[in-house]
Amino acid sequence: MTRQGGFRRVPRALARGRGGAVPGVDEAAAVSAWLGRYRGHTHTAYKRESSRFLDFVCSSGIAGGLVGATPAVFEEYARTRPSEDVARYGLQVLRSLYATLCERGVIKVNPVPVVKGSSRAKPSVHDKHFTQAELVTIGGVIDALAHEPGGHRRSYSTRRWIFWLLAYTGAQREEIAASSRRPALTMGNLHCFRQVEHATATCCWVLDVRDSAGLLRRIRLGDALVAELVRYRQSLMLNWHPRPDDETPLIVGNGWRPMGAQGIYTNVQAMFAAVASHLQGQGLESRLVARLEEATPYWLTRSFYALDRSGDNREERHTSKEMTHAVLD
Incomplete structure (x- = not known):
């Protein structure tokens, strides 16, 4: 043979x-x-x-x-x-x-037994989120995978951006995905505002999204997420910060088209599987590997609120009544 x-x-x-x-x-x-x-x-x-x-x-x-x-x-x-x-x-x-x-007709019957669910108890709804340490570990593995032979950096850059965008804003994937029911989000939906607090004006970035009811929500981006935005735009060979007329999709899919909810789901699940496989191959983080096998994109959304309640979230999200639009140079 x-x-x-x-x-x-x-x-x-x-x-x-x-x-x-x-x-x-x-x-x-x-x-x-x-x-x-x-x-x-x-x-x-x-x-x-x-x-x-x-x-x-x-x-x-x-x-x-x-x-x-x-x-x-x-x-x-x-x-x-x-x-x-x-x-x-x-x-x-x-x-x-x-x-x-x-x-392909090589065999007629699939001989592999159907894989039964793990005997482990499934996590309760209160456990369906990641800790700050787990998020950092996952982010580090994504970086490592991007530099492996055969690793497609553009693909991993997109997945890293989706990962931190959900985790650092608490947005639902349906809110940031392209949809026939509403215009697709672009980089132009990111605005720089001057926020006045205690007579001091500071510039901050916010993202305008619409929830399932069509109501406008303004999500503030913390410094860490702004850094991720810059990193993602650099991977796309774009200037660091978007301008109001920037038509680049917020999440770039195939053919430079906006990525839909299913595309986001597929990319996040593929990312979870790749990270779990990498950690498993290294014999590391067995508990995190088990959790990644159960995880869905919604875990990232829940992570924001769980970390916010625990005081372990580095980001802030709110709508300020004292925001005025800043002119971008």
Whole structure:
């Protein structure tokens, strides 16, 4: 048997495993097609997991390679993994792979057992947010992933911006996403105002958004988020601060179009998965890894309010009656 892209080209004689494979179908091409759906760190993590499973199959002497694996093989493989969470993650990756093998006619039935939920108790609604330390850890991993070989910096810059925008403002993703019901937010929706407090005028940035009822809300950006804004704009090769007529989408999606709510959700979930995989591979932050597996974008929104109540939030959000528009030079 020869290897192609790290996987074996399976002869017809071995192409009929437990799943009832169709003879003459190239297993390596099917695996390549599956991996081609992913990019950056996700691609690297999925290839590593599938290659690890293939090594297990080869060392176990299972005939037929990938297509010869039965449900019992996957259960045995799961028992070799260092923890329940790692095993669940591996089986989820492999089930995705074998779903593609089914689609391409390599096998007829997906032999990977459906991954059951963890025996861990799911977090209560009061725990569905991140601490300040967890946010910093996640942000640091996003930076590390952006500099890995194969890491797409533009993609990670966008994800980092979404991450801190939700966490530092408490905005709902629907409020900052493009929608057919209201105009898409642009960088021009960010305004610089002079705020008068105790006879002292200071300049601050605010973001105008509309809630689900269509009511205008003005969200103040703290210094840390302004720094993230500058960083994101630099990644887009733009001037540091936006002007009122700036039509650049607040979150740039494919084709420089505004990103919708589903795009934000997909990017945040992909970011959580990549961060969890990175930490898991380093043997770090097992508790945070478990929480990332449960997390959704709403956790970031809740993080703002949870940190605000605990006094651990560095940002401020309010609408001032004493704000006057500042002229940008």
